[in-house]
Amino acid sequence: MNSPCTTPQVIRRLFELYSVLSTHHTSSYANKYISTYLQNTSDSSLRNSRWSILNKNRDPKRFGKHSRDRDQLLCSNPIQFGINEMLDTKSLFRTKNQFHTSKENLISKYPKGRKNDNVYINDLKSLIEASFNPKKSIPLVQGLRQTFKYYIQRLNSNTNTMIIFKQNQRLFSSSALDNWNQSYLELKTYINKLNLENDVKNKENFEFSKVVHPDILNLALKSHQLFQETNNVDRKIDQVSWKIIDETPNDLAGRIIDNQKFTLIEQNKVIDMNQNTGKLKLEIGDVFDLYNKFGSHDMQFLLQDFDYDLLYNQFFMLNILNNTKVDEKKLLQTLEVKLPDFELIGIKSNKSIEVGLK
Structure with a gap:
């Protein structure tokens, strides 16, 4: 079963404000x-x-x-x-079907997914869910099961090194509102370049991806040894005791959990997201009033008097698929110089690696 805790209302409202502003700000259909x-x-x-x-x-x-x-x-x-x-x-070509804007409330009483959310917003939604409602078992959802099986396969490979990074983010930063992560794109480009330099044709040494379900990764880290000898992972998923697995300590999973928390700030001061939220709700309402009147083309104007923000981490995974042919220490040292805003969380490898970012 999953955790009974729910996402705080203030987080839901901040995310909905961000989602509406960001979607219309980056959409060709905003006007x-x-x-x-x-x-x-x-x-x-x-x-x-x-x-x-x-x-x-x-x-x-x-x-x-x-x-x-x-x-x-x-x-x-x-x-x-x-x-x-x-x-x-x-x-x-005259038609009676006239285009009209949606009349739905911008902040609904019961938050629900927006069908036109893009990948960036959906990734953030998954991070929020993983932080406040982490999954305690693998559900009967094909996409999540495939993600879990992918993690299991990489963790159980004798020639694979899994490296987990984090990157600090602010919800209402200009890059987040633009749905753009330049550092991620630069790292992905660098990894692709390393693969092109590989001596073995059509054989990749590196695999880089976002981790948008850190709770699923944590369950894989805690349970991957149980899946080493099985031929039917789906059947094993349904048979194992997830309560025991969830309570099993794992150093790397613990580090991920420690780093996936969301922090609410007011004018750069950390505040309790469960208290003193009346002023925040009023300010959210003020931003929506401005949005309804002027649109989302000038974000600086809409958010000029908005004092709140959310701090959080995005997660990334670098798999070294053939660690017998890669100098991992040298690679990490290179990444530390090239990409200073990425921070190493941990490494799962058969080799001992002492060097780390920052």
């Missing part, structure tokens, strides 16, 4: 005129308009409404305009 134009000129819209013209001018004796020849008539043959031939273009 209603741009949105209307993109919608009306999309491929699907033009195809529907084209078929509407054909359907209105069809010969019932030649083909019915659900004719097998619909695709050919729609995509191959010229349109037979019939009675509409002399009408102007705007009349042909």
Whole structure:
């Protein structure tokens, strides 16, 4: 079973404020005129308009409404305009379906996922869930099971070294609002370059990825030895005692847990997120009022009087797939110089590595 604790209301509201502002700030659909134009000129819209013209001018004796020849008539043959031939273009493509903005409350009573959330926002949502509601077992969710099995495979490889990094973040920083992590992209580019320099053709030495489910990784770290001899990981997942596994100490998992906490600050001063939240709720409401009136194009203006922020860590995993051919100490020393804002949390390896970042 998972932890009964829930995400504090103040965290949910801050995240929803961030999600709304960030989504509209980075979206091509933020401006209603741009949105209307993109919608009306999309491929699907033009195809529907084209078929509407054909359907209105069809010969019932030649083909019915659900004719097998619909695709050919729609995509191959010229349109037979019939009675509409002399009408102007705007009349042909006029539609009663007008674009309208959503009327849903920006802060709902029961927070729910937004279907248009991008990868950056969904990753942050997973980090919040892992911090306040960490999974105590592997659920019957295919994506999470695949993630767990991937961690198990890497942890049980005799030639793999798993290195976990963290990067400090602020929720309302300009880069987070822009959904952009330049340091992550630079590290990924550097790792890709190392793979290209590999002597063995089509064989990668390094594998770099984000860790958006640190709670799943922690369970894998605590239990990977139980899965070493099994041929059916899914069956084993359902058979093991997750309560015992969750209570099993693991040094690297403990370090990850210590670093995945969220901290609420007011004017750079740490405050208790469970107390004195009345002022915060008022300030969130003020930002939404400005957003409703002026939009999200000027973030500095919207947040100029907003005194609150969330500090948290993002996690990254570097797997050295063939540690027998890589000088791991030299690699870590190079990363320390090239990427100073990444900090080493821990290493799981068959070799002893003493060097670390910072």
